[in-house]
Amino acid sequence: MNRVKLLISDFDGTLVDTFEPNYLGYRDAFEAMGMSIDRDTYRSCFGLRFDRFMERMGINDDAVRRQIRDLKTEFYPRYFDRFRVNRVLLNLLDAHHRGGGLTAIASTARVENLMNALDHIGARSTFDIIIAGEQVKDGKPSPEIYLTVLEQAGVTAAEALIFEDSPVGIQAAEAAGIAHIVVTPSYFE
8 A cells, every 4th residue: 555645725715714704705817807706707617727618608808818817917916815714634644744745735726815824824834835726728627637746746746645626636636636625614713
């Protein structure tokens, strides 16, 4: 039996419940562009890569997409106080890291948003590897992000364990051949 050397966590919805801050950031960005998005519509798109989210919203103009992305990056930190951190998972990852194990974040989030959020919750130093959405070609359910983490960590799929919450993330974990644990909202404070 292989020993687990690497713990990998998704960010949004797994390590931190970021739905409300993300929604409010996008709501403000859409409003600044003279458009609107309601909570239910955003919920149906939550967890998608930005390009797929924009496609779903029917926004195909690249300049408008860039403006929305940039505005959301500006507005998102205003709502970081609404994060709900999964302290159980964060404590587990931190203990594994302090004990000499490898830890990673594999998220569809933009790198700037992810780093700002990790800094806000004081967890950036818990992770050896941080891979964000724009650092891979294909988003989840493609296994690319998880395979990239394995490669950077120098471990096999059998030596890793993933924490995920979304169906596309679980599909990505399974396609990468990595064992996973499904995280539910009951873990958030």
